[in-house]
Amino acid sequence: MKELRLMKGNEAIAEAAIRIGVDGYFGYPITPQSEVLEHLMAEKPWEKTGMVVLQAESEVASINMVYGGAACGKKVMTTSSSPGFSLMQEGMSYIAGAELPCVVANVVRGGPGLGTIQPSQADYFQATKGGGHGDYKLITLAPSTVQEMYDFVGLSFELAFKYRNPAIILSDGLIGQMMEKVYLTEYKERWSDEYINKTFPWATTGRAADRGNSIITSLQLQADKQEEVNLRLQKKYREIEDNEVRYELINCEDADYYFIAYGSSARISQKAMELAAEEGIKVGLIRPITLWPFPTKIIRELGQKSKGVLSVEMSAGQMVEDVRLAIEGKVKVEHFGRFGGVIHSPAEILNALKTKIIGG
Amino acid sequence: MSEVRLEDIIKPENKVYSKTDLLTDTVMHYCPGCGHGTAHRIVAEVIEELGAQNNTVGIAPVGCSVLAYNYFNIDVQQAAHGRAPALATAVKRLMPDRLVFTYQGDGDLAAIGTGETIHACNRGENITIIFINNGIYGMTGGQMAPTTLPNMKSSTSPFGRDVEMMGNPLKITELLAQLPGTAYVTRQAVHTPAHVRRTKKAIRKAFDLQAKGAGTTFVEIVSNCNSGWKMTPVDANKWMEENMFPYYPLGDIKIPAE
Ligand SMILES: Cc1ncc(C[n+]2csc(CCOP(=O)(O)OP(=O)(O)O)c2C)c(N)n1
Ligand code: SF4
Numbered sequence: 303m304k305e306l307r308l309m310k311g312n313e314a315i316a317e318a319a320i321r322i323g324v325d326g327y328f329g330y331p332i333t334p335q336s337e338v339l340e341h342l343m344a345e346k347p348w349e350k351t352g353m354v355v356l357q358a359e360s361e362v363a364s365i366n367m368v369y370g371g372a373a374c375g376k377k378v379m380t381t382s383s384s385p386g387f388s389l390m391q392e393g394m395s396y397i398a399g400a401e402l403p404c405v406v407a408n409v410v411r412g413g414p415g416l417g418t419i420q421p422s423q424a425d426y427f428q429a430t431k432g433g434g435h436g437d438y439k440l441i442t443l444a445p446s447t448v449q450e451m452y453d454f455v456g457l458s459f460e461l462a463f464k465y466r467n468p469a470i471i472l473s474d475g476l477i478g479q480m481m482e483k484v485y486l487t488e489y490k491e492r493w494s495d496e497y498i499n500k501t502f503p504w505a506t507t508g509r510a511a512d513r514g515n516s517i518i519t520s521l522q523l524q525a526d527k528q529e530e531v532n533l534r535l536q537k538k539y540r541e542i543e544d545n546e547v548r549y550e551l552i553n554c555e556d557a558d559y560y561f562i563a564y565g566s567s568a569r570i571s572q573k574a575m576e577l578a579a580e581e582g583i584k585v586g587l588i589r590p591i592t593l594w595p596f597p598t599k600i601i602r603e604l605g606q607k608s609k610g611v612l613s614v615e616m617s618a619g620q621m622v623e624d625v626r627l628a629i630e631g632k633v634k635v636e637h638f639g640r641f642g643g644v645i646h647s648p649a650e651i652l653n654a655l656k657t658k659i660i661g662g
Numbered sequence: 663m664s665e666v667r668l669e670d671i672i673k674p675e676n677k678v679y680s681k682t683d684l685l686t687d688t689v690m691h692y693c694p695g696c697g698h699g700t701a702h703r704i705v706a707e708v709i710e711e712l713g714a715q716n717n718t719v720g721i722a723p724v725g726c727s728v729l730a731y732n733y734f735n736i737d738v739q740q741a742a743h744g745r746a747p748a749l750a751t752a753v754k755r756l757m758p759d760r761l762v763f764t765y766q767g768d769g770d771l772a773a774i775g776t777g778e779t780i781h782a783c784n785r786g787e788n789i790t791i792i793f794i795n796n797g798i799y800g801m802t803g804g805q806m807a808p809t810t811l812p813n814m815k816s817s818t819s820p821f822g823r824d825v826e827m828m829g830n831p832l833k834i835t836e837l838l839a840q841l842p843g844t845a846y847v848t849r850q851a852v853h854t855p856a857h858v859r860r861t862k863k864a865i866r867k868a869f870d871l872q873a874k875g876a877g878t879t880f881v882e883i884v885s886n887c888n889s890g891w892k893m894t895p896v897d898a899n900k901w902m903e904e905n906m907f908p909y910y911p912l913g914d915i916k917i918p919a920e
Contacts (some may be wrong), residue, residue, distance in 0.1 A: 325756055325862070326755065326756050327751060352753075354756055356751070356755065359777055359781035362745070362777070362778075363745070363751075363777065365747075366741065366742060366745035366748035366749055366778070367748045367751055367752035368752070369741070369745070369748075369752075370721070370739060370748065370749030370750065370751070370752035370753045371740075371752035371756050373739045373753075374753055374757060378752065378756070392742055393745070394768075397671055397740050400740075489887035491885060495757075506737035506738065506739050506783050507737065507757065507760075508716070508717050508718050508719045508736070508737050508738070508761070509716055509717075510735060510736045510737050515734070515735055515736055515737050515738070515870060516737045517731045517732075517737070517738050517739075517740070518738070518739040518740060519731060519739075519740035520740070521728060521729075521740055562872070604915075
């Protein structure tokens with residue numbers, strides 16, 4: 303029988319990391335995600351699986367520890383919340399540039415600045431458009447349940463290693479803090495040194511005599527060589543866009559309108575959808591699971607034939623830009639969202655649909 | 663006098679020096695007379711002597727030695743500016759039986775990377791840090807470094823380092839020696855054969871201690887940056903002896919109890 307446990311979203315991330323055989327976690331406390339490191343320290347995975355857990359001196363250090371570990375072909379990760387994720391951006395850019403796999407979870411809180419510890423979705427741009435310097439992309443998954451917080455750790459590593467690219471779990475303080483039932487998976491063994499050496503010849507495992515030396519770098523001083531690197535990266539990004547789009551469609555069969563919402567906002571929008579149905583308004587919900595690659599095609603297909611689309615996000619309007627690009631001006635697209643840590647209610651969302659789309 | 667032929671000279675028994683295979687044949691980009699090249703050779707020779715080519719991971723910094731990975735015949739990771747000790751921390755913890763070292767300049771280690779340096783040393787990460795202190799930012803064209811001497815000129819202290827305005831040079835090595843996590847802290851130089859021999863011994867000792875799990879081992883090498891200092895290599899070495907060594911005295915600062 304499957305093991306079932308009641309846990310917080312943050313704890314689910316930590317538990318998943320232990321069970322799927324992550325080699326190393328490096329992190330720095332910040333609300334609302336500190337339970338990840340707390341759970342790991344309490345569980346002592348180094349005694350169970352040999353997993354390394356270390357509280358770093360800053361998020362700058364933790365992302366660079368992740369860089370070093372990823373360069374060894376190890377499954378390594380860190381988690382943080384908005385201000386900490388901002389500090390990691392240079393490191394993320396290096397990791398993307400050096401084409402290394404790793405997983406970073408951002409349990410988003412309200413900003414800008416120190417902002418608030420309440421949930422927010424205002425780090426969408428930072429996660430999906432790169433975030434640091436240079437042309438790069440991060441595979442971005444948006445869980446909307448505690449179960450998905452758990453499941454997406456494994457999925458993120460799978461994608462990160464498949465494409466040698468960092469993967470981000472973009473959740474928010476609501477999903478991080480709330481408790482739900484989670485089906486846990488069996489403990490998996492960590493990869494052996496032999497497996498890593500055989501499978502990842504690029505990894506700097508310190509075995510230069512066996513295979514010639516491996517170098518991990520993001521530096522190409524010659525502009526034409528750096529352009530080649532960029533062309534290779536762009537090719538990879540197109541491949542990811544072609545193959546890895548994930549989304550969920552709820553009540554989309556004969557909808558007149560659509561909500562586009564991810565994570566917490568998708569849950570609240572689902573409730574708003576029910577309220578709308580009670581009033582005879584037919585609304586479907588398109589829930590992007592991957593924020594990058596963005597489900598542009600399905601939003602285009604369904605949205606362009608609808609009477610209007612409301613993008614719902616706890617932000618001043620970030621994802622709505624991608625929704626507008628998908629809809630290409632064919633029908634009305636508006637954004638609705640409370641922000642700065644305030645969570646919108648289903649009634650507010652329905653009201654926004656009525657005033658901004660139906661009546662607007 | 664009979665003619666001397668090349669073949670008579672180039673014989674195995676006449677050989678007094680050969681380049682270690684742990685250095686690649688890539689031509690180094692360093693300015694002639696710069697200490698970086700010599701320091702690289704010493705590190706490579708020690709790794710060869712230890713037979714550790716198949717067991718070593720090096721971390722290159724951002725600075726003049728950013729391209730160190732082109733010269734060492736071992737696995738190398740290129741870190742972000744100042745973050746080499748963070749990378750090394752993870753590498754060593756994930757692969758504890760490997761020899762792990764960082765190679766960093768003074769801007770990298772003692773300015774932007776001060777936090778990573780102090781905390782890696784304070785945790786007693788079982789790594790070796792090789793610190794090239796040339797008192798200036800070589801790579802970016804001779805700006806003031808945290809280790810630039812009082813009144814020393816640089817492109818961002820064109821009238822000399824005014825300590826009232828710009829702060830004092832940071833003796834980071836002495837500071838690190840205070841931390842319980844460091845096992846061996848020493849300051850050396852590479853501008854004469856005698857100093858090269860001493861530095862080689864120090865690096866060997868640092869690597870041996872790392873193999874024993876002693877804690878962080880730290881080898882500072884006071885070196886010249888003749889280009890940045892705007893001197894000939896010979897003058898630069900003389901200036902270094904007269905000005906750098908009094909402020910940064912050579913010798914062991916912390917040695918483990920036997
Ligand atoms: C985040 C960041 N800031 C600044 C720089 C620019 N930069 C490159 S090397 C360097 C200083 C290097 O000086 P040092 O560490 O003393 O090494 P040296 O070149 O003298 O060997 C600076 C400031 C950078 N690459 N990254
Ligand atoms: S600029 Fe200075 S540190 Fe850099 S290679 Fe030249 S002499 Fe050496």
